[in-house]
Amino acid sequence: MNGTIIVNGAQIEIDFDPADTLLDVLRDNGHTEVKRGCSKGECGTCLVLLDDLLVNSCQVFAATALGKKVTTSSGLNGDGRPHVIHESFADAGAVQCGFCTPGMVMATHSLLTTTPDPTDEEIRLGLVGNLCRCTGYVKIFDAVKLACKRMRKDG
Amino acid sequence: MSKVTWVYPKSVDELTECLKNDTRPHGGGTGFMRNVPQSGSLADLSGVGIASVRVTDGSVRIGGAATFTAAASAIAAARPGHIVARALYDAASPALRNRITIGGSLALFPPWSSVVGPLVALDAELTIVGATTGTYPVSEYIGNRELGAETAITEIRADASREWESHWYRFAPTHFNYPLFTVVVLTELDGTSISDCRIVLTGNRGRFKRLEAVENEIRGTSQPAVEVTPADLGAGFPDRQGFSGEYLTHLAAVAITRGLRGAERNAT
Numbered sequence: 001m002n003g004t005i006i007v008n009g010a011q012i013e014i015d016f017d018p019a020d021t022l023l024d025v026l027r028d029n030g031h032t033e034v035k036r037g038c039s040k041g042e043c044g045t046c047l048v049l050l051d052d053l054l055v056n057s058c059q060v061f062a063a064t065a066l067g068k069k070v071t072t073s074s075g076l077n078g079d080g081r082p083h084v085i086h087e088s089f090a091d092a093g094a095v096q097c098g099f100c101t102p103g104m105v106m107a108t109h110s111l112l113t114t115t116p117d118p119t120d121e122e123i124r125l126g127l128v129g130n131l132c133r134c135t136g137y138v139k140i141f142d143a144v145k146l147a148c149k150r151m152r153k154d155g
Numbered sequence: 156m157s158k159v160t161w162v163y164p165k166s167v168d169e170l171t172e173c174l175k176n177d178t179r180p181h182g183g184g185t186g187f188m189r190n191v192p193q194s195g196s197l198a199d200l201s202g203v204g205i206a207s208v209r210v211t212d213g214s215v216r217i218g219g220a221a222t223f224t225a226a227a228s229a230i231a232a233a234r235p236g237h238i239v240a241r242a243l244y245d246a247a248s249p250a251l252r253n254r255i256t257i258g259g260s261l262a263l264f265p266p267w268s269s270v271v272g273p274l275v276a277l278d279a280e281l282t283i284v285g286a287t288t289g290t291y292p293v294s295e296y297i298g299n300r301e302l303g304a305e306t307a308i309t310e311i312r313a314d315a316s317r318e319w320e321s322h323w324y325r326f327a328p329t330h331f332n333y334p335l336f337t338v339v340v341l342t343e344l345d346g347t348s349i350s351d352c353r354i355v356l357t358g359n360r361g362r363f364k365r366l367e368a369v370e371n372e373i374r375g376t377s378q379p380a381v382e383v384t385p386a387d388l389g390a391g392f393p394d395r396q397g398f399s400g401e402y403l404t405h406l407a408a409v410a411i412t413r414g415l416r417g418a419e420r421n422a423t
């Protein structure tokens with residue numbers, strides 16, 4: 001099959017198997033910032049925005065994403081520079097091996113878009129689909145709170 | 156190379172035509188991902204126009220292709236604390252809820268379904284098109300495989316005219332794990348006496364059960380005196396994921412008793 005998707009603002013032509021996932025297509029087209037952890041919807045490393053909605057790209061058939069807008073962690077800022085959420089993860093020490101980080105950043109972005117000042121419980125529920133095998137999550141909570149503070153300050 | 160073909164119907168009529176040609180509806184795709192089809196045809200429901208959610212005083216109407224997020228947010232906005240919204244918000248993760256559809260979940264009905272218990276308890280009905288066309292109780296649809304063959308669910312309707320106290324319980328080893336069972340308890344009170352109630356279990360032997368015998372016994376009982384025992388649950392639960400069936404059955408009986416006594420209740 002073939003068609004187009006718009007990834008981080010750039011329209012790309014894709015050629016794919018009808019059973020391929022959006023994750024397959026993104027990685028095959030150089031978007032390796034979108035990680036493949038479990039391929040089962042259980043780890044959250046593959047999160048992207050599809051027409052502005054957070055989805056697990058391993059759970060989306062590419063055939064259902066044609067003509068749609070995809071935003072990966074690298075495209076959050078629009079200008080290729082780190083987003084304030086990336087900076088908050090680095091500054092809070094929430095990145096060890098970094099494999100979960102793009103997914104964590106996307107889940108945090110989605111959470112703070114709908115809930116700009118989340119409680120601890122709301123952060124827990126917002127990140128419930130994201131696994132981290134390194135940090136123990138405490139620093140990740142700190143990163144989300146730091147991002148929240150910085151985003152409020154920046155308006 | 157997979158031999159699957161994709162079709163993109165733009166109306167219910169077009170979808171009905173597609174279903175005649177060995178085409179299966181694709182809702183969120185999260186069920187298909189567990190066993191990716193290698194042949195046949197899939198109809199992407201996202202363009203059919205069956206994804207809206209309407210809540211009025213009298214009813215909740217959910218399009219077959221509405222996602223958990225869309226249904227939960229529309230219902231919660233109109234009826235805060237409604238059991239369907241609470242159950243949907245509790246399912247999976249925010250990202251998965253943006254994909255999983257109500258129609259796909261009823262058609263697949265996995266043992267961990269968050270949507271079947273509340274809809275069966277509310278005596279919800281659904282409309283199907285295709286090889287069979289008509290409106291059926293959700294409980295009949297999920298118990299009768301023929302109704303699911305070459306059909307698509309276009310709408311689900313639940314009565315919203317009654318003011319129930321509702322209790323939702325989902326047992327999962329950790330929040331994000333697939334639940335091993337769910338319990339729904341709806342009660343209507345006259346002072347402290349239970350004038351009406353509905354109790355539904357899912358994940359048990361037989362997949363789901365409305366405990367009608369228990370409901371009949373309980374009507375008219377004073378709320379603090381209610382006690383449901385494991386023996387009241389009939390066939391109970393099989394052993395699952397490191398939990399004995401006996402333990403799960405006991406836990407479900409406690410959850411039902413707590414629901415009937417009004418612990419953690421909400422208005423539905």
Ligand SMILES: Cc1cc2nc3c(=O)[nH]c(=O)nc-3n(C[C@H](O)[C@H](O)[C@H](O)COP(=O)(O)OP(=O)(O)OC[C@H]3O[C@@H](n4cnc5c(N)ncnc54)[C@H](O)[C@@H]3O)c2cc1C
Nearest residue numbers: 041182183184185186187247256258259260262269307308
């Ligand atoms: C990690 C994970 C955790 C999950 N946790 C939960 C949970 O806690 N609670 C919960 O309820 N669910 C949960 N789910 C979702 C559940 O397991 C199923 O994947 C989901 O219910 C399927 O819905 P879908 O819309 O994605 O269906 P699809 O994958 O699109 O389809 C599944 C089946 O239904 C049919 N179908 C689809 N739409 C229709 C329709 N409108 N009419 C008729 N037939 C149709 C298809 O042909 C197919 O046979 C979880 C999923 C994952 C991956």
Ligand code: FES
Nearest residue numbers: 037038039044058
């Ligand atoms: S790779 Fe998609 S959730 Fe794990």
Ligand code: FES
Nearest residue numbers: 096097132133134
């Ligand atoms: S930092 Fe290694 S998995 Fe999270």
